[in-house]
Amino acid sequence: MKLSTWNVNSLKVRLPHLLDWLSLRQPDVVCLQETKLEDSKFPYDAITAAGYHVVFSGQKTYNGVAILSRWPLQDAVVGIPGWEDTQQRVIAASTNGVRIVCVYVPNGQSTDSDKFQYKLAWFRALTAYLEKELLRCPHLAVLGDFNVAPADDDVYDAVAWGDGVLTSPAERSAFDVLLALGLHDSYGLFQKTAGTYTWWDYRMAAFRRNMGLRIDHILVTPALAGSCMAWEVDKMPRKLERPSDHAPVLVTFKLIG
């Protein structure tokens, strides 16, 4: 079973890349972020024609999330239940016995902004939500763009980034609190390689110079971690013309059944 996550930065623009990538890599489950599409404009037909079931929640211009799966998707839940949010950043569903939670964590803009306070509040709400979900779902994975580089090794120049947004102690603490619920960052299950990133700025030839951050993550319960065989960031789509600034991340599981 192969699970993946990809911030596509506009599904309208990136649909050809996505369809090519699905055909090439054949992931079983794909979580998408920043679709930037109203639900009425979601490319449902193209994705089902590619052999995937899909659930989605979007809005105009910003945000928007979706889950694609080879298997039927059941019990879809949009947003964080009981927590009001006008921004479409979370969708969850069950497929092939695994609870999938797709997240697009707020960016935060700068640590002294209102948007940063929203980011921290959002993390608290997500944590409370997942705490309950974990009680009933031993096979659960949280995939998405977390907008947090958990450690200095996840930043091409930790000194330059300092305590700013994406690397601040407050955000790293929020991320750690999430893991403390009983989730593993699947990247940490394997040998780490220096310079492993999932996002590169469009500017400054950042991708060519590997000036990136590891901010897209796949978190898994202990039951899933035990069958996790591989973690990978696929840099190929980042090399295409008009790429997303994020590359897809994949994990492979050896599951019974």
Added chain:
DNA sequence: ATGGCGGCTCGCAGCCGA
């Protein structure tokens, strides 16, 4: 090194992302 890039919009400039 946040500016350069690239997405979006009742667009032609400004907001937002990371």
